[in-house]
Amino acid sequence: MITEVKTKVYAGRLKDRASLLRSSSGGAFVALSDCFLDNGDAVVCAVYNYEDHATEFQLIENREERDKSIGSKYMQSKPGKIYKIAEDWLINHPEKRLLFVGMGCQADGFRKFAEMKGFRERVWIVDIICHGSPSPRLWKEYAESVEKKYGKITYLTFKDKRNGWKAPTAYVTAGGQEHLIKDYVKVFYNQCALRLSCYECPYATTERKTDMTIGDFWHIEETIPDFYDEKGNSIFLIHTDRGEQLFETVKVKLEYRLSDTKQCWQANLEAPTKRSEQRDEFWNDYQRKGVDFVMKKYGTTPLKTKIKNKLVKLISIGGQTLNPDLIYYVDYSERRAA
Template sequence: MFKNIKPLVYAVKHKNGDVIKNSSSGGAFTALSDVFLKEGNAVASCIYNYRNDRVEFRIYDDVETRNLARGSKYIQANIDDGFKKLVVWLNDNPNRNLLVVGSGCQMEGLRLLLEFKKLRERAILVDFICHGATSSGLWQEYIKNKGIKGKIDFLCFKDKRVNWHNPTAFAKVKGKEVSIKDFSEWFYGGWAIRESCYDCPFTKINRNTDITIGDFWGIENVIPDFADPMGVSLMIIQSERGYSLFEKIKDSIIFRECSQQDCLQPRLKSPPDCPKDRELFWHDIQMKGLEYCSRNYKEVVPEYFFCHCFIKKVKSIARKLFHSSWFKKL
């Protein structure tokens, strides 16, 4: 068995600009999965199934499928028998290993299963910093109400056409974009996520996985010269095997080591707060409909974005004040 280590923290950006553009943040998932695919191993993660409009757990060993797996998905995944298939795959491929990526709760359940099956050492587990997962049932009702159920060709919750801090959420139907901003705001506002997410035990730095990845929110306040409007990944190395994998991706990334304090953000300190009007939201969904909620539950700014804008504004005011003639007269 491998040993856990004191978590090591890195700010990471892929060297390939196209990878960053098509990733949620800095391309950490692509860098990690490329190693496994090039070595003849496989990757397991959640992918949006356009045939049935569900997020599903899948095992794959090709770049094309991996590319489909990139990007944030604000919908609860349907694991179904995915973990069972993963165990079968490991038993059927004794000379190959797996990189498995998922939420903290998914990876903890899988870790216990793999340890019980004595297969843990053949899987590197990567969990991501998670705000929560919205109801898959709500998603089905939402796209049905919009008239796009079964018609979506492409889905993106974090397109960075403006920049990383202002993502655009949309679905493509027959080449035309359909905004899903309201569903995204229900996620950010915490109204639509599972109740268990408000009491999540995985909102901390130390985890039982090998690597934790996510957006490095606040990077401009920690390493200003490393900040990037297209995104920076946060990578927390949790084990010796995680560090060994990190060593293998160094040629494809640029990185900076940080302290644990530097990387702290809301979902590394505590679960999301349950909105006071959450019950009202679900009541309104059932009694007043989705269109009513689209109009009345909106314009929610994520905590990390508010903090970023507030700090930026304070710095701007401070600079103007320092250079003002009034200040110099004091």
């Protein structure tokens, strides 16, 4: 029997600094998946495929394969045949347990499937806080356009931490060189490219039916300043008794702090992302003029705004408070990170 508990909140990050650096947030996924893989259990998670430029769910049984799933992929991932694969695996391994990690909608789908098939007691379900997922076709065409210009993409990251967790660098390695993908990330954040259902997401809340929710612990530098780490911070929201047991098991791998729903507040824990007023225009442009056109139109900052942003930065040098009249000019879509 699985019992729901009043949501408990922790801030945490991996003690292992190398894995923390590779992870998008504080490495909650590595910590949780280690606990299953090290016991011979399995993990279902999303892996990026460099051949067809799509992200798809896979069932994974060792750390080497799991490492391919590390990192946020800013596109809608596909279930593929994962339901059938997971069901067969659970039938063939009656003593073993499974961890599912995916976005709120995907995790809720998997939870219902596990309940329907009578597997729920053997499946731990963890969902990820989500700003919304862009169309997979948009990313695929973007990646193909990059490959035309620079050569084969061999590596992709949306959240490299070279400048710290708060200012992630998104780039691909194509033709052996790094190329920034700022334009795609800007489109992701300006809320044009998300799927329609994302604007009505019912999972944008702290109360969920999964065992645990993970994500970025945004604003931790203000709410728990003595626990902030510039290399990454995860949030853990615990919803069930077995979520609590799982957190007890992973604690050994983490630095952690008890927190609450007030400290960890972020927009997508309260409401779905708002639909952009430019969304229809964006998709019309995309259908008629293609991916390169929309990346230029919606994914770059006009020179006028750039100059104004520079001005604001200059004014704020020395930690002075920004002039509220000028804050208007800062392009927040670029500064906000998921």
